[in-house]
Amino acid sequence: MINLKLSKIFEDFAVMLEYKEENIFKINAYRQAARVLKKTNDLDKYVMEDRLGELPGIGKNLREKILEYYRTGKIAEYENLKKEIPLIIFDLLKIPGIGVKTARLIYRSFNPNTLDEVESLAKAHKLKEVAGIGSKTEQQILVGIASIREWQEKIPVSLYSRNVNEILEIIKSIPGVEKVSVTGRLRLKEEIIPYYHFLIVFNKSPDEFVKIMENLGYTLLSQEEGFLFLAPEGFKLKIEFCAKNNWGNKLFSTTGPETFLSVFGVLDDNFAEEEMIFSTKGLPFIEPELRTADGLFEFLQEKELRDLLTLSDIKGDLHIHSRHSDGVCTIKELAITAQNNGYEYLAITDHSQSLTVAKGLDEARLLTQIEEIEKLNQELSGITILKGIEVDILKDGSLDLPDKLLAQLDIVVASVHTGFKLPGEEQTVRIIEAIKNEHVDIIGHPTGRLLGRREQYDVNVDEIIYQAAKYHTALEINSSPERLDLKDEYVARARKEGVLISINTDAHDIHRLTNDLQFGVMVARKALLTKNEVLNAKDLKSLKKFLRK
Structure with a gap:
């Protein structure tokens, strides 16, 4: 977790330096370091082995700041700089589309201290009077502030998946806690949850538990249907208590959802374990994340749960970025990692030329990459690297690389990155x-959503599914926990229309390549997909047959 803390500090450094209008190269250096640190989960190892200099963009100055944080738990220059920057700047930057320049204009013009004050200024049409803002930006600010308030009550899977185990261990360590489990929407692994939800067996009084939590820095908010706490970090945590002999019933009922519980009716007996409830109904134990699946019981009349796709069914990843565009790893590093993951193949699909912010490849650079991949395929054994591209779909529907070049590739992922x-x-x-x-084989992240940050764009998904079926084009489940695009509802519709689904990480580093596929497989299972309905669950020979369609 320390890499994430340092990443946030360095990103804040960049913001503060930009606010002070300092050297752009220095600002970009901090931003680049923040990106690198965010992806460096084994930062402790780099520090202990004195190898920080091997990380891209970590020079002597940044190295010293990282070491200072490890020694003291803070960075003096950062703490001093924070005193010079108005806190409202960081709140303004949470508004989609608002950058440091606009935030600085607002502060210097009106000196607001809270977003409520900024909202009042926008509603009074005061902001548009400032040169460089205008009516459009003013409206964008109003919409953005409303969105921030909405999302403050929501925790996306990209966040809770990282720290739920840490919170679970804290609860387990509390004296008197005999048993604990996640429950509710957290246990259902929903995309977004309102709070962390736990069920516990506690051998002391609830009041004693509250005292312990308050000593840990948690604030009790309410006691309706459980105890709701506010954590020091700002998230909410709900605790429900249970007796040992009723554990199965309580875990079952608090997990939900109601539509699933209604099939079982009223439980007449107490069950110590949840599995016993399923046995009484002659059903196999149904994993919590499957309990939201539409058509689950109809599926079970024809097939078994073991027929559903599993992580081990995946043969390769068909959407990965290397250092050639905005990734941080070499193609060889990615290939070796894929092989260690047990894959038969992987596709290198760097960005294409119009996405300049991601160092997209033009024709010459793509041809150079093709040569590199061909050489690596001769050098490496046990893994096949597919030559690919994530080509931009331009506003008129054309692609930003010529067909004659795309024809030289093994695989083409086409995606929207602008014009949302x-x-x-x-x-x-x-x-x-x-x-x-x-030449297009897969449509990448088809609805463009970013969980908690950007809604899907206005698009007729049913028509996209129909046309994908007609032209034998696969649709992607982008496994990045910030996206999960397509969502399970759309994946289920695609399955019914016979559209193949490709489950990819969109990885820009080896950690994501190894870790993120689980989220996409989870979406696929919620949509009741079997391995026969997933493109990259095919072996290499079968995959190539599809790609030659």
């Missing part, structure tokens, strides 16, 4: 044009 606000009909036609292109 196109009208629904235009956005839909745009993606369909890409689906029709004979």
Whole structure:
């Protein structure tokens, strides 16, 4: 977790330096370091082995700051700089589309201390009077502040998946806790949850538990249907108490959802373990995340739970970025990691030329990469590297690399990265044009959503699914926990139409390549997919047959 803390500090450094209008190269150095640290989960090892200099962009100055944090738990320059920057700047930057320049303009013009004050200024149409803001930005700020308030009550899977075990261990360590489990929407592994939810057997009084939590820095908010606490970090945590002999019933009922519970009716007996409830109904134990699946019991009439896709069914990853664009690893490093993961193949799909912010590849650089991959395929054994690209779908539906170049690749993922606000009909036609292109194999992150940060764009998903089926184009479940795109509801519709699904990490580093696929497989299982319905559950020979469609 220390790498994430340092990443946040360095990102804040960049913001504060930009606010002070300092050297752009220095600002970018901190931003680059923040990105690198965020992805360096084994930072402790680099520090202990004195290898920080091996990390991209970590020079002498940044290295010393990292070591200072390890020694003292803080960075003096950072603490001093924070005293010079108004706190409201960081709140303003949470508004989508608002950068440091606009935030600085607002503060210097009106000196607001809270977002409530900024909202009042926008509603009074005061902000648009400032040169460089205007009516459009003013409206964007109002929408953004409303969105921030909404998402303050929501914890996305990208966050809770990282720290739920840490919270669980804290609860387990409390004297008197005999048994503990996640429950509710957390146990169902929903995309977004309102709070961390735990069921516990506690051999002391609830009041004693509250005292212990308050000593740990938690604040009791309410006692309705459990004890709701506010953590020092700002998230909410709900605790429900249970007797040992009723553990199975309570875990079952608090997990939900109601539609699933209604099939079982009223439970007449007390069950010490949840599995006993399923046995009484002649059913196999159904994993919590499957209990939200639409059509689950109809599925079980024809198939068994073991028929569903599992992580071990995946043969490779078909959407990965290397150092050639905005990834942090070499192609060889990615290939070796994929092989260690047990994969038969992986596809290198760096960004294409129009995405300049991600160092997208033009024709010459892509041809150079093709040569590198061909050499690596001769050098490495036990893993096949597929030559690919994540090509941008332009606003008119054309692709930003020529067909003759795409024809030289093994696989083409086509994605939208700009023009998110196109009208629904235009956005839909745009993606369909890409689906029709004979070289496009997969549509990447088809609805463009970012959980907790950006809603999906206006697009007719049913029409996209219909056209994907017609042109034999696969649709992606992007396994990045910040995306999970397509969501399970759409994946289930695609399955019914016979559309193959490709479950990819969109990894930019080896940690994501190894860790993130589990989230995409979870979405697939919620949509009741079997391995026969997943493109990258095919062996290499079968995959190549599809790619030659």
